[in-house]
Amino acid sequence: MVNEKRPLEKHVGELLSGFIDGELTQQQRQWVTLHCDECDECRQDLARLQALRERIGNARLSEVGEDQWRENMNDPIVQSSRSIGWLLIIAGMLVIAGIGLFAFIFGSDLSIGEKLLMIAVYGGLASLFFSVLRQRLIERKTDKYKDVEI
Amino acid sequence: MKNNDMRQQLVQLGNGAHAMATQILGNTDDAADAVHDVFAKVLRKPHVYNADKGPFTPWFLRVVRNHCIDLIRRRHPGGVDVETLSDPGPGPQTSLEIAQRDQALQLALTKLPDLQRQIIVLRDYMDLSYAEIASVLNIAQGTVMSRLHRARMALKEELDRHG
Structure with a gap:
């Protein structure tokens, strides 16, 4: 039923981001899962986006330590x-x-x-x-x- | 909120706020000063935060963001569109300080528009929910996913192009 509403040729696009962030409804999640089973392009995009998210999460975008924030808080x-x-x-x-x-x-x-x-x-x-x-x-x-x- | 609890929360939020401020101001030292300024303001007037109006984290990050935008406006009194503000790029000192693996990421981030950089830091670095991001950036919650997706795709392209 979901596939009837959203044909395979239409890529899931921004829903991929919502999917990896856990911000989709159950119906949307199902649709993304089904679509990625069939669509190589979206499956690859999903893997890349997950890797990117992990890379940013592990990056050190700030080098200031907690002690320094504590000291300068006065x-x-x-x-x-x-x-x-x-x-x-x-x-x-x-x-x-x-x-x-x-x-x-x-x-x-x-x-x-x-x-x-x-x-x-x-x-x-x-x-x-x-x-x-x-x-x-x-x-x-x-x-x-x-x-x-x- | 008790003063000690607030201090503890501020210490934990310091690095995330600093990362976001760096994306807005384009300089780690200015960003650290901005975060310190906001720390001092918040601790001087802790009653300004009203817990009934929402959680502390998005409120604090919004204050930091507004402070950074004020600083930019003071630098450019003629007026600056903060939505499309292009970044001057990291200074030489910044490039030396950050690890090589993160350097490419930092560099790629600087190529993105201001709002895209912030939304990526808020979600992927600070792990804020879409509702909290909408609150910090003062945008509709329904637009967070599409904006974030565009930002991630743009970042991915930049990284593919330059490593």
Whole structure:
């Protein structure tokens, strides 16, 4: 009955796309199946279209990773205000540290030996702190499980 | 939709949106910027999305598409017919970045009209249904199949011609 409505000489055309996409009615699917059994041209077109669809589906049309989308998702205003905040805190701490160091070297009554000893102790602590901080920052950057929520 | 759910969905849609934006803007960097802009807009005003009016994916892709068209219009203030916009082709950096197997495909896509490129990406790369494609492209659902078929045939011809 279907064949009476749609003779074989009339190719199925766009229905091939609907067929591979699963967007046809049952009657249309039957018609495409019957037609492709008889028509070499449409059968070849169907195979080519399926191969093309698979090729596009497997292609990498975007090289951007999910992590990059996640990182860039923060609001730019939040990001910039956070950067400014950190900048101000670090600048303030550096100024305070500079004033403290100046007062310690030129203003205190300690001898040069005692001053050098103090500088060595605090310098060592600062060096250890920055070493641990650097290691943590590197780990944080390369840790692929950092976004896993527990 | 909760903010965290929306973020998760956006991350998953990022690559597909980027692929579609690349087809419209013809440049992967501009496309990435456009998608980031839309991410920021959507997260700043998440209430703009109304779940009663349809699923999130086509809505978001429509926003990305409209944003890309706005960017093109700003580049060409004299007016551009986005239906027939011809693509400048991938830049040299793009050609180097993509794998050789996909390079021919990408190149063939650039030879197609703008709407054909988008419809192929939406269906074959992002796996959207015809109803969702119609919603994203703002076209009648009944025309999706014929448009998609023409686009696929044109792409097939391009690939046959150039590999």
